[in-house]
Amino acid sequence: MSVRSIAIAFAVTTMTSLSGSQAAYQGFAGLGAAAEGFSVPQPGRLFGFPADHGPHPDFRIEWWYLTANLEAPDGTQYGAQWTLFRSALAPREAKGWSSPQVWMGHAAVTTSEDHFVAERISRGGVGQAGVVAEPFSAWIDDWQMRGLAAPGADQMADLRLTATAEDFGYELRLSATGPLVPQGDNGYSVKSAKGQASYYYSQPFYAVTGSLSLPTGNVEVTGKAWLDREWSSQPLAEDQTGWDWFSLHLDTGEKLMGFRLRDEGEGFTSATWIAADGRPEPLPAAALKIAPVRTAKVAGRQIPVSWNVQIPSRGFDVTTQPLNDQSWMSTSIPYWEGPIAFEGSVSGKGYLEMTGY
Template structure:
């Protein structure tokens, strides 16, 4: 999302342990803490490509976040996630072990029966992890997201994505069939009534082919993927306790990104309706209405795993179904992330992320 996941672990767990200081507990995972010394998003700044595909070390947190809805030839459904997070102990970059940048990678594969998860953590400056804008490359250890686009073209248009862990792995090829999509006000995405914000854009139009490696063997898959790019320094208000984020591929070819940031009241919602040809329609705060319709016991807690999502102004009304209730990311800071299908006045597939439960 968006305000997406694991800056969390950086802002709270990872940054505190590496710096030897107690993390400030303001907002979920410390993401509402003060951004003193760091750059903060400003309205009216235009996104720059391909430069913005690369890192922004003067901002505190950032991610390259891929989710894929996949299907085998026999119709079996799968989900895959590849995410690289950057978090800064201080603004700016420096060489080798003096770098203040910390990197973390998450990879996952979801089936109807299992949810496989792996995590990597690295210090910046020594080549173990990083991102280059052009020619595009993102990596942590041997987990790779590598671009093959021609010079001068969109560097995210053609990607190879690989990850391997003890029980699973994947090799995926992504080809964009539509444009990059900014969220909010031309990429300036507001996250609270108090004005916290991030820079946020997506590539929601990937066609995917490739293979999964599972304990039962290799599986050829194809499907759709969604890549989120987001960076900020203080994306949450101090009273926001987590979020529910949705990316939906509608059968009509349209897309929807929406999230709710939870607080002690009704929360703060935002959404972008994306036409089939890639034109964004940012919806006003409150236009998106979401409500849980079923919970399940996951990792010892009750998690809402099915949702009703409504946009009354568009007559949009769907209910989601998870591929696997137990899509729990048992990482440094745990969260729920998994593939869904949905039905109602339109069908489709997508992904849900939930933090703070």
């Protein structure tokens, strides 16, 4: 996420109630709070797999974040989201109820008419939620992201994803057709001019098969998915109020990750152009240009749901449209997250996340 996701704010709130102390709410939803006692990202660190697929309890926040653009045999479009967040009371891990780790899961399915959302919350250390690097497994209650790769192989190359809720559910198989991609400077992703940063890598090359369970019945689907892995201790500056984040699958085979962190000025942008073979090209500062095209009233507020996204140096100029304007995550800390399509200099599909509106 890129900086991902505002739901971490709920974990910050939970940490406050569990610890009996008052949280310092700076930036958006406390994500600009001080990182005293926690590790902070430093440039020059290289990822080590499979260990980095697992948790990093000495950092304050972390997520395993998957979005999928899906299609039924009749051409009907859908979106699916599965996210597990970890947030720490203290920079350590422990067994049982003494664990300082807080876990939260979000799941969603989007159609052109509906946006189904569910949330799960857990304390760490008791087995209700967690992540194991190898063989890879991430879970909260019965929601699972489970690795199917053989020992010694890339643990993110083959995944089974499940979630169930009152009104929806899904079971998806994700098979990587390209490599893991470091974001930013070999995985060191800067978030502000003041130097806040995260460690960030993606797997944007999943081919998806599976089924959705909806009130209208089960639907077989295929499509593409994007996984983001990120951890940090202070990803926002105190004057940053939220972000607009795009993950785009171009019909030409390339991918684009781009985000803008909003402040009182023009904001801070970052983007990575990903070649069809997986080679990342971090783009220069301010290379990404985004501007709202259309707003909609969502959950009682005006939110920009259609955007013009440009990278002038590459001749990239597209306009995005959401599958459903009302893709509102009505979770403990609400935000907008949903599938989009885009047209212009190239066409394709992707996902948009917006926080702080």
